Amino acid sequence: MTYFWVKWVHILSSTLLFGTGLGIAFFLWVAHRGGDARVIAATARTVVIADTCFTAPAVITQFVTGFWLVQILHLPLHVYWVRMAIVLFFVIGACWLPVLWLQVRARNLARQAADDGTPLPPAYFRVMRWWFWLGWPAFLSVIAIFWLMVMKPSGG
Template sequence: MTLDYPTLKWIHILSSTLLMGTGLGIAFFMWMAHLSRDPRTVAATARVVVIADGLFTAPAVVVQFATGLWLTQLLHLPLTTFWVKTALVLFFATGACWLPVVWLQIRARNLARQAAAAQTPLPQAYARVMRWWFWLGWPAFISVIAIFWMMVHKPL
């Protein structure tokens, strides 16, 4: 398949927007559900969050990586170019945080479902899961912000 540069760049920008927007939306709704301390609210929200990660975040990650590499080829830009290499390192650092976060969201959903079914408060294991979820989210978020900066400023 051949795409012209503007179309490929548009797809790359669109997927980055989807990735950032979905990430922030998921984090917001998951955190608000967590603050409610209501197992039913957490279970329902985490169920939707897990679905959203599968439908939006995961495909955007793939498109982002593929179009980024494709753009470097079209521009004859070596992957060793400082800003490209840095963006790639940050991209993989984000992924290293995001993959456990997906598992943690599934775990939080399951723990909340169990508590809701038993009509009990959220267990201590849930609190540990959400602590990890919270702290893994920050380096991923900061990395994505830094990638956006790299894409715009292209420092040598």
């Protein structure tokens, strides 16, 4: 595959990753704010499926095509913007992996409350607080990677 096609796949997968992540966050947050356990359970179910079908493959594609581009361009990994993008990629992963578990947990807690006809338990709200706060460093890191890819700063 030529540089053009690898870069094209890299850009498309970054778009898919960012868009899906932002969409997932928006819909789960809106459902959460509504407070209806049935809506939350259904939304979280869809969110978990979307992460499995779209986000996870895009993450893998980003990793593979990113390193492939570095190889094609003969860039050393210690080039500042490449090194920082790799660090931020792992920051995102360190936030995203727990978020996956938290989404499954939120779905299960909401489904149980809906099935039992009871209010959402305190554990659900703890899960969603963690989900919310882990999302911010991941989101900001994605924005920073986009900036690095466009600006390619020499850094320090």
